[in-house]
Amino acid sequence: MAKIYSEKPSNSHTFKPKTETINFLLNYSKALKVSVYKGLKFESVIN
Amino acid sequence: MCAHKSNVMNSKSFSDAILVSQYIKGDEPSLSVLIKRHQQRLYSFIYSKVYDRDVTEDVFQDTFIKVIRTLKRGNYNEEGKFLPWVMRIAHNLVIDHFRKNNRMPKFNNSGDFDIFSVLSDGALNAEGELVKSQIVQDIRDLVEELPEEQKTVLVMRMYNDMSFKEISENTGVSINTALGRMRYALINLRKLIETHNIILTN
Numbered sequence: 159m160a161k162i163y164s165e166k167p168s169n170s171h172t173f174k175p176k177t178e179t180i181n182f183l184l185n186y187s188k189a190l191k192v193s194v195y196k197g198l199k200f201e202s203v204i205n
Numbered sequence: 206m207c208a209h210k211s212n213v214m215n216s217k218s219f220s221d222a223i224l225v226s227q228y229i230k231g232d233e234p235s236l237s238v239l240i241k242r243h244q245q246r247l248y249s250f251i252y253s254k255v256y257d258r259d260v261t262e263d264v265f266q267d268t269f270i271k272v273i274r275t276l277k278r279g280n281y282n283e284e285g286k287f288l289p290w291v292m293r294i295a296h297n298l299v300i301d302h303f304r305k306n307n308r309m310p311k312f313n314n315s316g317d318f319d320i321f322s323v324l325s326d327g328a329l330n331a332e333g334e335l336v337k338s339q340i341v342q343d344i345r346d347l348v349e350e351l352p353e354e355q356k357t358v359l360v361m362r363m364y365n366d367m368s369f370k371e372i373s374e375n376t377g378v379s380i381n382t383a384l385g386r387m388r389y390a391l392i393n394l395r396k397l398i399e400t401h402n403i404i405l406t407n
Contacts, residue, residue, distance in 0.1 A: 173249040175265045180240060183269045187236050192277045199278050 217242075221287035229276050240269065243288055247295055254299045264302060268295040347397045355390035358383050 228235040252261045
């Protein structure tokens with residue numbers, strides 16, 4: 159029986175996170191602000 | 206527009222250390238370069254431990270949330286080890302995941318089986334608490350009856366959680382002597398329990 163040489167492997171596992179996850183992280187980073195007041199650090203997520 | 210594009214193109218060749226430094230100074234695109242550079246390596250690493258896509262996605266996200274928070278809080282010390290640091294965070298989160306799963310095993314609650322028949326929160330009821338506090342008090346009273354040297358070692362070991370090395374330094378005796386006193390303390394406690402005819406179990 160002839161072998162099938164596909165150009166792409168039939169089971170291609172792309173071990174990458176979802177685009178939504180990456181976008182969430184980038185948006186979270188943009189929204190996260192750390193402010194220092196009297197020696198204490200406060201985090202706030204700004205819209 | 207062209208200048209921005211060329212900046213993005215250039216930043217792809219920057220080292221992790223430079224990207225981290227730029228990000229900390231407020232350059233958000235540097236984070237994007239860092240994530241894209243290492244996402245596959247990190248994702249594969251997590252997946253190789255948990256073998257679950259959803260869990261991997263969660264751990265990946267939680268890892269970078271910690272990274273972002275630490276960098277923005279200025280708590281990161283650059284020693285040329287960005288990726289190992291991130292991998293260590295991911296590794297610890299994987300361990301947390303397994304610990305959580307052990308405490309709350311997943312059950313399919315179908316049909317007549319009631320999950321609460323096998324799950325309990327392990328806390329004592331009121332009677333149990335009373336008995337426990339009585340036992341604790343009884344033991345303390347018995348410890349008071351021990352010879353001073355043995356009592357000291359036992360209290361340091363059992364109540365203060367000290368190592369025998371710390372006990373020996375504190376009391377000025379050798380570790381072997383401290384061990385011996387502990388041994389005799391326990392032997393004598395057992396004798397006292399028998400003498401006083403105390404029941405120390407629930």
